[in-house]
Amino acid sequence: MKKLINIRYLFLLMIMMAAVTTINAEIPPRPKNANELVYDQAHIIDSANLAIINDSLKNLYIYNKTQVVVLTVETLDGMEIEEYCQQVFQEWGIGDKEKNNGVLIVVKPKTEKSKGQVRIHTGYGAEGALPDLLCKKIQTDSMIPAFKENNYGLAIVKAVNLITPAMKGEYPQDIATFLKEKQEEKESNARIAVIVYVILYLILCGLIWYFFFMPTKKDWYSIMASPLVAAAAGASSRRRSSSGSSWSSGSSSSSSWSSGSSSSSSDWSWGGGSSGGGGASSSW
Numbered sequence: 048m049k050k051l052i053n054i055r056y057l058f059l060l061m062i063m064m065a066a067v068t069t070i071n072a073e074i075p076p077r078p079k080n081a082n083e084l085v086y087d088q089a090h091i092i093d094s095a096n097l098a099i100i101n102d103s104l105k106n107l108y109i110y111n112k113t114q115v116v117v118l119t120v121e122t123l124d125g126m127e128i129e130e131y132c133q134q135v136f137q138e139w140g141i142g143d144k145e146k147n148n149g150v151l152i153v154v155k156p157k158t159e160k161s162k163g164q165v166r167i168h169t170g171y172g173a174e175g176a177l178p179d180l181l182c183k184k185i186q187t188d189s190m191i192p193a194f195k196e197n198n199y200g201l202a203i204v205k206a207v208n209l210i211t212p213a214m215k216g217e218y219p220q221d222i223a224t225f226l227k228e229k230q231e232e233k234e235s236n237a238r239i240a241v242i243v244y245v246i247l248y249l250i251l252c253g254l255i256w257y258f259f260f261m262p263t264k265k266d267w268y269s270i271m272a273s274p275l276v277a278a279a280a281g282a283s284s285r286r287r288s289s290s291g292s293s294w295s296s297g298s299s300s301s302s303s304w305s306s307g308s309s310s311s312s313s314d315w316s317w318g319g320g321s322s323g324g325g326g327a328s329s330s331w
Contacts, residue, residue, distance in 0.1 A: 104211070115207070137321060
């Protein structure tokens with residue numbers, strides 16, 4: 048009986064090892080040539096748009112060492128696209144190790160048997176310039192409509208045309224307005240949350256006082272003062288930290304660089320950047 052149990056455990060271990068091996072096999076090996084930033088394994092990008100994308104991403108890398116990589120795949124082999132992107136990002140080491148300024152765009156085309164999927168996956172250092180809401184907006188407004196027309200190259204070009212200025216700190220006016228509105232909405236929600244917390248706290252303290260303690264006036268102040276002061280201090284701190292931030296549509300002076308800039312092949316490398324899973328995904 049004991050021998051039978053051991054055989055079962057051994058069989059289970061073999062299945063688990065096979066599953067791990069399968070998952071690792073799904074991730075493309077890191078390309079040796081790091082100065083190529085577009086890997087069209089699904090063969091869905093036409094040559095004209097492929098050249099545009101490559102030039103834009105290379106110029107961005109020359110400008111500030113931001114590494115944006117495009118990868119198209121025929122299948123995710125059952126993996127969630129978020130997990131797939133995270134594994135590719137970490138194994139390839141996209142972006143600078145210190146700045147973590149890498150961005151990965153993965154596209155899985157739609158087929159008769161499966162839906163199309165896209166994800167913009169950001170490194171830690173890219174999340175400020177490319178917050179999740181902006182990644183989602185780029186997909187919804189610019190990429191999905193072109194994907195539905197089976198124009199994959201154009202969809203990626205549109206995304207790159209928004210991502211590259213964002214990684215320079217420059218935003219078109221509509222994007223700047225969008226981000227400013229979302230920031231104001233976030234701050235407004237935070238203020239509402241504080242007000243709701245204070246009201247609920249007052250109600251709770253009142254019920255406790257009424258049913259259990261019935262404190263004197265002096266005791267009432269001692270119960271209420273400390274948490275209320277802490278809440279007020281927190282709200283004041285948030286207001287101070289947010290008052291210094293503003294979205295800018297960028298200035299032309301910051302982009303005074305030439306497309307003719309050159310970089311030696313030794314400058315191009317996988318920098319060892321990492322990601323915390325930021326970004327957004329969409330399907331069609």
